[in-house]
Amino acid sequence: MGHLTDNTRAFFVTGTDTEIGKTFVCKGLLQALNDKGYSTAGYKPIAAGCDNTPGGLRNEDALTLQANSSLKLSYDEVNPIAFEAPIAPHLALKQTVKEGEVHYIPIDKIREGFIHLLQKEPNVIVIEGAGGWRLPLGGSYQGRPRYLSEFVSELNLSVILVVGMRLGCLNHAVLTAEAIRNDGLKIAGWVANQVDADMPLVDENIDSLQSLINAPFLGRVPALKGKEQAGQYLNLAGLDL
Ligand SMILES: Nc1ncnc2c1ncn2[C@@H]1O[C@H](COP(=O)(O)OP(=O)(O)OP(=O)(O)O)[C@@H](O)[C@H]1O
Numbered sequence: 016m017g018h019l020t021d022n023t024r025a026f027f028v029t030g031t032d033t034e035i036g037k038t039f040v041c042k043g044l045l046q047a048l049n050d051k052g053y054s055t056a057g058y059k060p061i062a063a064g065c066d067n068t069p070g071g072l073r074n075e076d077a078l079t080l081q082a083n084s085s086l087k088l089s090y091d092e093v094n095p096i097a098f099e100a101p102i103a104p105h106l107a108l109k110q111t112v113k114e115g116e117v118h119y120i121p122i123d124k125i126r127e128g129f130i131h132l133l134q135k136e137p138n139v140i141v142i143e144g145a146g147g148w149r150l151p152l153g154g155s156y157q158g159r160p161r162y163l164s165e166f167v168s169e170l171n172l173s174v175i176l177v178v179g180m181r182l183g184c185l186n187h188a189v190l191t192a193e194a195i196r197n198d199g200l201k202i203a204g205w206v207a208n209q210v211d212a213d214m215p216l217v218d219e220n221i222d223s224l225q226s227l228i229n230a231p232f233l234g235r236v237p238a239l240k241g242k243e244q245a246g247q248y249l250n251l252a253g254l255d256l
């Protein structure tokens with residue numbers, strides 16, 4: 016459900032892996048939406064890999080989302096949960112907690128941060144996940160491990176899948192799409208992001224993905240050089256805004 020309230024749509028942006036262009040695409044999405052006059056808010060609930068600054072931990076992805084949101088948001092509003100180490104977040108948490116303290120990432124805090132942004136009534140909230148679809152939060156409930164995807168399921172958010180175009184992405188894309196749908200969620204669209212500038216048969220791979228993923232194709236972002244951004248390569252008409 017992209018239409019979260021009468022005024023606000025929210026999209027959870029996931030990817031086939033870490034480092035495949037989720038932030039790059041989120042930035043493009045925010046810029047394209049801003050250009051069309053939508054008010055926007057970026058949200059990066061969990062960030063691992065931060066600079067330790069006098070103002071607190073600062074993550075590059077969250078700063079990018081903050082800078083490209085049309086709403087004026089504080090860093091903490093964009094990124095409530097931050098870890099310094101650039102590793103799996105639940106392991107980063109484990110390194111920082113003391114013996115006996117809670118060592119799982121609380122979904123409550125992720126949900127609260129999101130609801131807070133929702134109350135500001137932007138037209139669109141663009142949420143960037145961390146890693147891929149099944150990002151572990153640590154801990155378990157009734158014997159089952161907990162994942163960031165539970166937050167998306169609880170709120171029935173629409174998902175945008177960024178496929179990092181490189182050899183192996185077909186399998187990763189199909190598994191991710193299957194998992195999203197098995198969780199009862201809708202894939203609002205997918206983006207082919209060319210992380211590997213030299214990938215052979217990109218067109219043929221995109222054709223294969225079109226039929227394998229079976230969701231609106233929001234565009235192909237080439238391997239860009241210099242300051243060029245992803246926004247102009249995204250087809251917002253494919254999104255249910
Ligand atoms: N289409 C592209 N053209 C040029 N550079 C790109 C493209 N897509 C991604 N990049 C670059 O590749 C790197 C990884 O992209 P990005 O940070 O967006 O990945 P991510 O999926 O958000 O990673 P993480 O899991 O750490 O959040 C960045 O330096 C980004 O600028």
Ligand SMILES: C[C@H](N)[C@H](N)CCCCCC(=O)O
Nearest residue numbers: 033063064101102103145146
């Ligand atoms: C540090 C990195 N760039 C991301 N922020 C976190 C990626 C976590 C991946 C976890 C995993 O699935 O193995």
Ligand SMILES: [Mg+2]
Nearest residue numbers: 037038076143
């Ligand atoms: Mg990122």
